[in-house]
Each structure stands twice: as C-alpha cells, then as structure tokens.
Amino acid sequence: MSRFTLVGTALSLVLAIGSSACGRHSETAVVADHLRQLVDRPAVLDEAENRLTARCMNQAGMTYPQVPAPHDDRPMVGLLRAAAPLRAETVREHGYPDRWMTRDRIPEKGPVETHADSLPPDVRERFHHLLGGEGGNDVRVALPGNFEVAASSSGCVGGARRQLYGSVENYLTVYYLPELVQRRASAADEDPDVRLAYAAFARCMAGEGYRTATPAAAVALATTYYPGGRQRAGADEKKLALADAGCQTEARLRERLAAAVDRLARRWLADNEAAVSKAHGLLRAALVEAKTAVNRR
Incomplete structure (x- = not known):
C-alpha cells in the first residue's frame, strides 16, 4: 500500500469519527431540548385537565370551580428551573420576595377544596367520590433510579388524565420525570466549586456583619425580624437583603451553582x-x- 493510500485511509477514518461524534452531539442536543420542554411543561396541559374534569363533574350534576393552571415563576436556567437571582435594585426598595418570608404559613386552600367545603356534607361526600373515585392510587410507575410514583385511574380526575395522556401511566411519566431530574440536581450544593462559592459568600456576609453561611440562612434571619408576622419589608430586612444580593454577586454563587446543576x-x-x-x-x-379539549365548546 502506498504512502498516499495510507494517508487517504487515515483521513477517511478521522472524518468518519468526526462525523460520528458530530452526529452524537446533535442527537444529545435534541434529547437535551426534549428534557427542557418536559421541565417547562406547557400550561395548556393543566388547563385541559381542569376542563375535562369539570365536564365530567358537570355531566354528573355537580358544579366544579374554575381552576387556574399552576404557574412556576422560576426561570429556566440551562436544562432546569432555578430560583431567580436577587437584584439589588429590587431588594433595596422591597426586601425579599413576599413568598420567601411567609413559607411557614399554612397554605391557603385551592378553589376545589374551598368549593367542596361550601357544600352540604352529603353533597360534599358525593363530590369527592365523583372527583377521585374509590380505587385509591391503583396505578404505579417506576421511573429511573427506582423512583416510584402513583395515582388513581378512577373518578373524573383519572378519566381526564386517561383522555389527555392516553393512560394514567403516561401522565405519571410526563409529570414526574422532570421532577426526578430536578431532585437529582439538588446535589449541586455538594459540588466542590459550589462549596467554595458558599464559603466566599459567608466571608462576604461576615464582612457586612451577618453570620449567615447561605442565602437560605439569610432569609431565615430576616424572618426573625417579625415576631408577629411580616406585612411589608422593614429597613433591617432591606439592609440584609441588599448585603445578600451583593455577596451572591461577589461570590458568583448563582453562576457557579447553575454550572454544577447543569453538570x-x-x-x-x-x-x-x-x-x-x-x-x-x-x-x-x-x-x-x-x-x-381546550378549543372544544
């Protein structure tokens, strides 16, 4: 075999490997985009489930309240959702977000529970029976990592999910697979670079006069400023939140945490x-x- 033939063969092999690697990279990028779409699940799915459930209840002679689709206001960062960063210009005027400062409050009942509570006892019992059926969580699905989830296939809710997703098994897969990877990403706090970032954050906060090793600890400290409950942010909270925002920026905590989560x-x-x-x-x-389902009148 001539030297030119050997060179040609080697070049062909390199090009083939490169083409294979490029194809693999493209395929991985497509699957990554699929995961991103699952995490950022369109609200129309919840809207349709609520409408189908309401139609089923109405056909059984039961009124059913309007249920707004849940809204997750955490922005997409890479493949997953993450808390929005604190912005100095916001916390200087308003302190921490209200929902961060009321996390211990008993959650308010949703529209379905509120409506059910307004019904006479016998009607309420029938309402719950029609809504959830009587089979309990009879459908179970094992997701990757032996993560098991379950739901009921009966009642108006089960019927709506069967119609919408084809089966309750499919519903559980679509709904909980993103939750599974989101939980996996919570291990990012143990990443060596993130631990260094937290250490830098703690030193910065100590320099501002606060012994708070993490942003969560800073929020917890802020809640102690209101023994009787918080109505609006006070000067001490705003000062703490401003230091928190500044130290997170100085330590590049959000960027380093986002990189670890993405890995x-x-x-x-x-x-x-x-x-x-x-x-x-x-x-x-x-x-x-x-x-x-949504366009059907």
Whole structure:
C-alpha cells in the first residue's frame, strides 16, 4: 500500500469519527431540548385537565370551580428551573420576595377544596367520590433510579388524565420525570466549586456583619425580624437583603451553582436518554389532545 493510500485511509477514518461524534452531539442536543420542554411543561396541559374534569363533574350534576393552571415563576436556567437571582435594585426598595418570608404559613386552600367545603356534607361526600373515585392510587410507575410514583385511574380526575395522556401511566411519566431530574440536581450544593462559592459568600456576609453561611440562612434571619408576622419589608430586612444580593454577586454563587446543576443534569440525561425521549413523545401526543379539549365548546 502506498504512502498516499495510507494517508487517504487515515483521513477517511478521522472524518468518519468526526462525523460520528458530530452526529452524537446533535442527537444529545435534541434529547437535551426534549428534557427542557418536559421541565417547562406547557400550561395548556393543566388547563385541559381542569376542563375535562369539570365536564365530567358537570355531566354528573355537580358544579366544579374554575381552576387556574399552576404557574412556576422560576426561570429556566440551562436544562432546569432555578430560583431567580436577587437584584439589588429590587431588594433595596422591597426586601425579599413576599413568598420567601411567609413559607411557614399554612397554605391557603385551592378553589376545589374551598368549593367542596361550601357544600352540604352529603353533597360534599358525593363530590369527592365523583372527583377521585374509590380505587385509591391503583396505578404505579417506576421511573429511573427506582423512583416510584402513583395515582388513581378512577373518578373524573383519572378519566381526564386517561383522555389527555392516553393512560394514567403516561401522565405519571410526563409529570414526574422532570421532577426526578430536578431532585437529582439538588446535589449541586455538594459540588466542590459550589462549596467554595458558599464559603466566599459567608466571608462576604461576615464582612457586612451577618453570620449567615447561605442565602437560605439569610432569609431565615430576616424572618426573625417579625415576631408577629411580616406585612411589608422593614429597613433591617432591606439592609440584609441588599448585603445578600451583593455577596451572591461577589461570590458568583448563582453562576457557579447553575454550572454544577447543569453538570449533574447532563450526567443524568446521558444515562436516561431513552426515558426522556419516550416521555417527550407522550408530551407531544398529550399536547395535541389538550388543544382539542381546550378549543372544544
């Protein structure tokens, strides 16, 4: 074999490997986008489930309240959702977000529970029976990592999910797979670089006069300023929140935490691409059904 033939063969091999790597990278990027869509699940799915549930209840002679679709205001950062960063210009005027300062309050009842409580006891019992059925959580699904979830297949809620997703198993897969990877990403706090970032944050806060090792500890400290409950942010809270925002920026805490979360999410994704692709297919099919259900009068 001539030297030119050897060079040509080697070049062809390099190009083939490069093409394969490029194809693999493209395929991984597509699956990553599928995961992002699952995490950022369109609100039309919840809207359609509520409408289908309401129609079922109405057909049984029961009134059903309007239920707004849940809203997750955490922004998408990479593949997952993350808390929005504190901004100095906001906390200087308003302190911490209100919801951070009322986390220990008993959650208010939603529209379904409130409506059920307004019914006479016998009607209320029938309402709950029609809504949830009587089979209990009879459908179980094992997701990656032996993460098991369950739900009922009966009642108006179960019927709505079967119609929308094709089965309650499909609903559980689409709904909980993103939750699974989001939980996996919570281990980012143990990442060595994130630990260094927290240490830098703690030193910065100590320099401002606060012994708070994490942003969560700073918020917890702020809640102690209001023994009788917080109505609006006071001067001490605003001062603390401003120091918190500044120290997070100085330590580059959010950026370093986001990078660690992305590393964990991508490792999980590499091990579970088939599960993500399957769930994304179920999501797309459910979206078609959801648009039909929402547009139907």
